[in-house]
Amino acid sequence: AQKITQTQPGMFVQEKEAVTLDCTYDTSDPSYGLFWYKQPSSGEMIFLIYQGSYDQQNATEGRYSLNFQKARKSANLVISASQLGDSAMYFCAMREGQDTGFQKLVFGTGTRLLVSP
Amino acid sequence: EAGVAQSPRYKIIEKRQSVAFWCNPISGHATLYWYQQILGQGPKLLIQFQNNGVVDDSQLPKDRFSAERLKGVDSTLKIQPAKLEDSAVYLCASSSQGEHTEAFFGQGTRLTVV
Numbered sequence: 001a002q003k004i005t006q007t008q009p010g011m012f013v014q015e016k017e018a019v020t021l022d023c024t025y026d027t028s029d030p031s032y033g034l035f036w037y038k039q040p041s042s043g044e045m046i047f048l049i050y051q052g053s054y055d056q057q058n059a060t061e062g063r064y065s066l067n068f069q070k071a072r073k074s075a076n077l078v079i080s081a082s083q084l085g086d087s088a089m090y091f092c093a094m095r096e097g098q099d100t101g102f103q104k105l106v107f108g109t110g111t112r113l114l115v116s117p
Numbered sequence: 118e119a120g121v122a123q124s125p126r127y128k129i130i131e132k133r134q135s136v137a138f139w140c141n142p143i144s145g146h147a148t149l150y151w152y153q154q155i156l157g158q159g160p161k162l163l164i165q166f167q168n169n170g171v172v173d174d175s176q177l178p179k180d181r182f183s184a185e186r187l188k189g190v191d192s193t194l195k196i197q198p199a200k201l202e203d204s205a206v207y208l209c210a211s212s213s214q215g216e217h218t219e220a221f222f223g224q225g226t227r228l229t230v231v
Binding site (some may be wrong): 004006033035037043044045047050052091103105106107108109110 | 150152158159160161162165166173206209212218219220221222223224225227
């Protein structure tokens with residue numbers, strides 16, 4: 001079963017506008033972590049933001065925020081004030097399980113974001 | 118702090134040849150991952166180590182792929198024999214223990230099988 005679903009293959013946004021990248025997940029484990037990574041054309045995977053399943057507040061990191069809706073099993077990434085350098089692939093990932101360090105880290109299929117001037 | 122080191126960066130081989138990739142994780146990271154990323158797709162977990170033990174290799178094609186992590190530090194991933202569909206970027210990542218910790222990735226090895 002697909003654990004992480006990213007339904008938007010591509011998104012376009014104008015510079016300085018905000019954009020939301022969708023991510024839904026599937027797990028029956030009460031304890032899990034959700035991650036967003038950015039992958040520019042150079043290929044490296046850059047960690048952006050983390051949300052724990054027990055966190056009461058939505059995570060924020062600078063221009064990145066995570067709209068976490070636990071009942072809907074969604075963890076959408078919001079990028080405010082888009083910049084040209086935000087053009088990249090964005091991946092949602094999940095690590096589920098108790099805090100033993102043995103959990104798999106699985107990724108979605110990604111969304112390609114293109115920021116235009 | 119040094120990041121995850123991978124080598125080589127690029128490799129071109131003919132089908133049926135063998136190839137090996139090397140990864141040195143961040144110092145102190147107990148968990149090491151190997152991912153395969155085919156062009157246009159998300160990373161697919163091939164194998165995950167905890168120290169020098171395998172905790173998940175359910176998606177590793179064991180008839181041709183093998184991996185080891187000696188002494189719980191460096192790791193090698195080998196393909197023998199390679200097929201055309203193995204053309205991909207192979208990403209190594211490491212993390213400290215726990216579900217709340219992000220994984221740090223190396224720059225990857227781009228493999229082309231011709």
